Amino acid sequence: METRHRELDPRLFESVEIDAYEGERIAGPPVGFWKDSWVRLKKNRGALISLAVLVLVFIVAFVIGPLISTHSPYDQNMTQRYLGPTSDYWFGTDKFGRDMWTRVWAGARVSLYIGLLAALLDIFVGVVYGAVSGYLGGRVDDVMQRIIEILNGIPSLIIAILAMIVFNPGIITISIAIGLTGWTFMARIVRGRMIQLKDQEFALASRSLGASGFRVVWKHLIPNSLGLIVINLMFTIPSAIFAEAFLSFIGLGIQVPEASLGSLISDGAGELRFHPYLLWLPSIVFCLLMICFNLLGDGLRDALDPKMRK
Amino acid sequence: MLRYVARRTLYMLLALFVIISVTFFISKALPGTPFADDKLTPQIRKQLYEKYGLDEPILVQYEKYMLNVAQGDLGNSFYFESRPVSQMILQRLPVSMFIGVQAVIFGLVIGMVLGIVAALRHNTLWDTLAVVVAVLGVSVPSFVLGPILQYWLGLKLGWFPIAFFESWIYSVLPSLALSVFVISTVARFIRTEMLEVMGQDYITLAKAKGLSGLAVILKHVLRNALIPLVTVMAPLTIYLITGSLVVEQIFAVPGIGEQFVQSIVVNDYSMILGTTIFFSVLFILALLIQDIMYGIIDPRIRISGAKE
Amino acid sequence: MAMNNDNILEVRDLRISFGTYAGEVQAVRGVSFDLRRRETLAIVGESGSGKSVTAKSLMRLLPEANTIFKGGEAIFDGRDLLKLSEKQMQRVRGPKIAMVFQDPMTSLDPTMKVGNQISESLRKHLGMSRAKARERSVELLKLVGIPNAEERVKQYPHQFSGGMRQRVVIAIALACEPQILIADEPTTALDVTIQAQILDLLRELQEKIGTSVILITHDLGVVASVADRIAVMYAGKIVEMGTVRETFYDPQMPYTWGLLASIPLPTADRSQDLIPIPGSPPDMSDPPKGCPFTARCPYAMRVCPTEFPEYTTFSAEHKAACWLHHPMAPNVEPPARVGGTR
Numbered sequence: 016m017e018t019r020h021r022e023l024d025p026r027l028f029e030s031v032e033i034d035a036y037e038g039e040r041i042a043g044p045p046v047g048f049w050k051d052s053w054v055r056l057k058k059n060r061g062a063l064i065s066l067a068v069l070v071l072v073f074i075v076a077f078v079i080g081p082l083i084s085t086h087s088p089y090d091q092n093m094t095q096r097y098l099g100p101t102s103d104y105w106f107g108t109d110k111f112g113r114d115m116w117t118r119v120w121a122g123a124r125v126s127l128y129i130g131l132l133a134a135l136l137d138i139f140v141g142v143v144y145g146a147v148s149g150y151l152g153g154r155v156d157d158v159m160q161r162i163i164e165i166l167n168g169i170p171s172l173i174i175a176i177l178a179m180i181v182f183n184p185g186i187i188t189i190s191i192a193i194g195l196t197g198w199t200f201m202a203r204i205v206r207g208r209m210i211q212l213k214d215q216e217f218a219l220a221s222r223s224l225g226a227s228g229f230r231v232v233w234k235h236l237i238p239n240s241l242g243l244i245v246i247n248l249m250f251t252i253p254s255a256i257f258a259e260a261f262l263s264f265i266g267l268g269i270q271v272p273e274a275s276l277g278s279l280i281s282d283g284a285g286e287l288r289f290h291p292y293l294l295w296l297p298s299i300v301f302c303l304l305m306i307c308f309n310l311l312g313d314g315l316r317d318a319l320d321p322k323m324r325k
Numbered sequence: 326m327l328r329y330v331a332r333r334t335l336y337m338l339l340a341l342f343v344i345i346s347v348t349f350f351i352s353k354a355l356p357g358t359p360f361a362d363d364k365l366t367p368q369i370r371k372q373l374y375e376k377y378g379l380d381e382p383i384l385v386q387y388e389k390y391m392l393n394v395a396q397g398d399l400g401n402s403f404y405f406e407s408r409p410v411s412q413m414i415l416q417r418l419p420v421s422m423f424i425g426v427q428a429v430i431f432g433l434v435i436g437m438v439l440g441i442v443a444a445l446r447h448n449t450l451w452d453t454l455a456v457v458v459a460v461l462g463v464s465v466p467s468f469v470l471g472p473i474l475q476y477w478l479g480l481k482l483g484w485f486p487i488a489f490f491e492s493w494i495y496s497v498l499p500s501l502a503l504s505v506f507v508i509s510t511v512a513r514f515i516r517t518e519m520l521e522v523m524g525q526d527y528i529t530l531a532k533a534k535g536l537s538g539l540a541v542i543l544k545h546v547l548r549n550a551l552i553p554l555v556t557v558m559a560p561l562t563i564y565l566i567t568g569s570l571v572v573e574q575i576f577a578v579p580g581i582g583e584q585f586v587q588s589i590v591v592n593d594y595s596m597i598l599g600t601t602i603f604f605s606v607l608f609i610l611a612l613l614i615q616d617i618m619y620g621i622i623d624p625r626i627r628i629s630g631a632k633e
Numbered sequence: 634m635a636m637n638n639d640n641i642l643e644v645r646d647l648r649i650s651f652g653t654y655a656g657e658v659q660a661v662r663g664v665s666f667d668l669r670r671r672e673t674l675a676i677v678g679e680s681g682s683g684k685s686v687t688a689k690s691l692m693r694l695l696p697e698a699n700t701i702f703k704g705g706e707a708i709f710d711g712r713d714l715l716k717l718s719e720k721q722m723q724r725v726r727g728p729k730i731a732m733v734f735q736d737p738m739t740s741l742d743p744t745m746k747v748g749n750q751i752s753e754s755l756r757k758h759l760g761m762s763r764a765k766a767r768e769r770s771v772e773l774l775k776l777v778g779i780p781n782a783e784e785r786v787k788q789y790p791h792q793f794s795g796g797m798r799q800r801v802v803i804a805i806a807l808a809c810e811p812q813i814l815i816a817d818e819p820t821t822a823l824d825v826t827i828q829a830q831i832l833d834l835l836r837e838l839q840e841k842i843g844t845s846v847i848l849i850t851h852d853l854g855v856v857a858s859v860a861d862r863i864a865v866m867y868a869g870k871i872v873e874m875g876t877v878r879e880t881f882y883d884p885q886m887p888y889t890w891g892l893l894a895s896i897p898l899p900t901a902d903r904s905q906d907l908i909p910i911p912g913s914p915p916d917m918s919d920p921p922k923g924c925p926f927t928a929r930c931p932y933a934m935r936v937c938p939t940e941f942p943e944y945t946t947f948s949a950e951h952k953a954a955c956w957l958h959h960p961m962a963p964n965v966e967p968p969a970r971v972g973g974t975r
């Protein structure tokens with residue numbers, strides 16, 4: 016032995032229990048999936064600001080906006096047309112003298128409502144379809160997938176236009192038209208996840224303990240797919256909001272005297288030359304909604320599924 | 326490969342069949358045809374019904390309708406007395422195509438450059454720019470962008486005319502309004518795809534061979550990142566179709582989209598249904614070409630008929 | 634220090650970290666070793682111990698974005714690899730040092746014909762014409778034992794099985810007859826019979842071409858059959874190093890004991906004897922300042938977590954870092970399962 020050793024305190028060479036050091040080195044309690052995701056989301060400033068803005072828009076659109084205004088979105092006042100933003104009419108008035116402030120927020124309410132309804136439909140149709148298809152597998156899955164493939168060949172917004180022509184235009188028709196055509200993507204994602212999960216140990220264990228198929232899906236597979244579902248919903252919502260505004264813009268959506276951001280933008284575009292504020296105000300609110308939902312969606316995707324980062 | 330193409334074609338034909346059937350039954354369920362007008366005497370109404378074949382049993386009508394559509398006959402416009410719908414569509418097609426193709430070319434070029442630069446300069450100002458453009462592009466729809474361009478480049482700066490279609494200069498603003506979405510989609514897609522490819526083992530191996538950075542990018546990264554770009558073709562087609570509805574409306578461009586919106590306003594049902602079928606065919610063709618092209622450039626599909 | 638003539642590569646005090654959102658991950662924390670001409674040096678250690686990072690840093694293939702080079706040198710041909718410019722490095726990769734990666738399924742470009750992937754480096758480094766390079770690729774494929782090579786060069790990677798793909802990757806690595814071949818777990822992703830074939834192939838080619846090999850693995854069985862010397866890594870440090878003989882028959886460090894106890898002996902009844910090491914390696918974003926194995930070491934002493942032990946030398950080749958070799962430490966015998974290999 017050539018190595019030179021320093022003189023050290025002999026007590027240093029007493030043996031110790033391993034546990035004493037293991038305890039010292041454990042970094043902290045393991046963090047759960049959702050908590051972990053929340054930590055990641057909090058690091059994303061764009062997503063956080065978007066969330067805050069959305070909450071704010073929600074509150075203003077549903078509570079504060081209508082409450083603090085003395086005007087109604089429908090009352091016409093021919094003596095007060097094209098007023099431009101004033102201290103009385105904060106967003107001005109339109110060509111019938113209607114108050115734009117309340118009309119814009121009524122439009123925002125429609126957008127938010129459509130977004131939520133489309134999300135619900137996406138869950139009830141898309142998630143259920145995907146879960147059934149993926150869990151059952153075999154022939155059923157085959158047929159269900161072929162159906163989706165055919166549906167994907169159908170341009171959904173065009174079908175929504177037809178639906179709007181046949182049925183009475185209105186918020187319910189719009190929601191159904193948008194919801195019925197928008198769920199296939201969700202179904203595919205959920206199905207893929209089901210197939211990936213169903214042979215994993217916890218599902219097998221649960222099945223071997225005699226749990227019914229429904230129970231396995233509901234108690235094990237769906238909770239484990241929740242992250243993916245949430246991410247997807249965050250992209251369904253803005254596209255539904257867009258679809259409604261689009262339909263309303265070409266005159267097929269919300270009918271007068273109701274207001275939607277799409278129809279307000281359409282009216283505003285016609286008044287561009289002399290009363291541009293009629294275009295700017297609804298456009299700003301609409302784009303704000305879209306940007307916030309998209310940024311929040313991006314943020315959630317990065318936070319919930321770092322591997323899926325796109 | 327052949328089986329793959331045959332299978333895709335079959336699905337597309339089925340989808341088309343579903344769409345045309347839907348349009349037919351919708352046309353039967355419509356609340357009011359132009360002939361439901363109370364001012365018409367029963368006599369004239371009967372004549373009209375006979376003229377348009379509306380008095381036959383529904384299945385016979387269905388069969389006739391399907392056969393006609395299969396031959397490209399979309400019926401006659403209700404509104405513009407008896408002008409064939411297909412002729413009216415074809416007449417307006419060139420203008421819409423011109424604006425759409427111009428938007429796609431412009432969008433592809435700018436979007437690809439932006440996406441590639443963003444990926445190569447990941448986490449720099451360029452990257453941030455690409456991300457911002459991508460979010461704005463999907464968040465600001467053409468029906469907001471169109472009026473903004475009209476106001477700013479047309480009214481304020483006076484660079485471009487804001488309506489009608491008389492020469493090339495008139496196409497600039499509509500194409501621009503359509504292209505922003507293309508730019509953002511393509512830039513986002515290329516950026517993501519390149520970042521993903523650059524993290525792959527085969528890129529590390531290419532570097533480990535001692536290839537220069539440029540050779541690695543050109544021969545391996547771009548090749549792998551651009552192949553999937555084919556898959557944006559169908560989504561872009563459907564976007565251009567729906568986009569043309571609003572953009573042509575905003576800029577008063579005499580294209581198919583503007584005609585479609587007008588036919589909705591005047592309840593010209595045969596025009597609406599005919600255009601719907603035309604749009605669907607366009608979309609399905611794009612989808613089919615997309616799938617086949619993907620098969621041709623990706624050796625994994627070309628050779629084994631399926632992706633691993 | 635003058636370069637020993639037998640050494641083709643001398644790595645000194647290599648330190649590499651990564652910037653991550655959880656802080657700085659210290660993947661390699663002062664690694665030193667020599668690679669002799671024509672030898673096979675095995676680097677073993679658990680997942681995450683820094684083997685791949687060590688290997689990739691020699692090729693300078695770590696991601697530029699978040700790699701923090703903390704220090705050290707790697708002398709090859711009288712030059713420090715870690716200080717070469719990117720241009721100079723491109724002339725080293727391929728003809729001087731080549732690499733084989735762990736997963737053959739992802740190592741080949743799916744959109745390029747296999748032949749072209751081999752030709753690329755031939756054309757770049759040996760200046761071959763297209764036709765010449767193609768001819769040579771066929772030869773190389775034959776060399777690595779791919780039947781029907783003339784046909785196979787025109788195929789795409791997905792038309793090859795995993796084992797065949799790894800042969801292609803080896804052909805690419807050997808195309809320019811490199812002086813050093815770094816094989817990072819070349820057989821981990823393959824099934825057992827193919828593993829043996831690939832290892833045989835590597836050994837055979839090494840003899841033919843005369844390359845030195847750095848073989849990274851966590852399979853000690855592989856080490857025993859192909860390596861000359863072995864370096865045991867734990868938490869970014871080399872904790873024991875020696876000839877395969879010395880290290881297997883006379884291991885000097887509890888972590889090595891644990892590793893040896895966890896491999897099946899060819900003679901023994903496998904089901905009974907395998908003893909995995911309990912616990913898991915430390916978090917490298919906050920590595921312990923003493924011996925990193927302390928928390929899992931059955932012989933831990935008070936001194937262990939306070940300071941990393943010096944290396945004790947047992948022979949010209951054999952050294953280990955463990956406080957048990959301090960003269961003041963109690964005498965500890967390796968467990969019977971390891972002693973049994975003596």
Ligand SMILES: Nc1ncnc2c1ncn2[C@@H]1O[C@H](COP(=O)(O)OP(=O)(O)OP(=O)(O)O)[C@@H](O)[C@H]1O
Pocket residue numbers: 651652653658659660678679680681682683684685686687696699851917
């Ligand atoms: N690009 C990177 N960014 C951040 N951390 C990294 C990076 N590459 C490696 N690491 C970390 O460095 C440590 C060492 O990794 P390395 O890949 O060298 O392990 P290994 O010994 O090769 O393990 P395995 O046997 O699993 O291949 C790990 O903790 C790993 O998480």
Ligand SMILES: [Mg+2]
Pocket residue numbers: 684685686817818
């Ligand atoms: Mg490794």
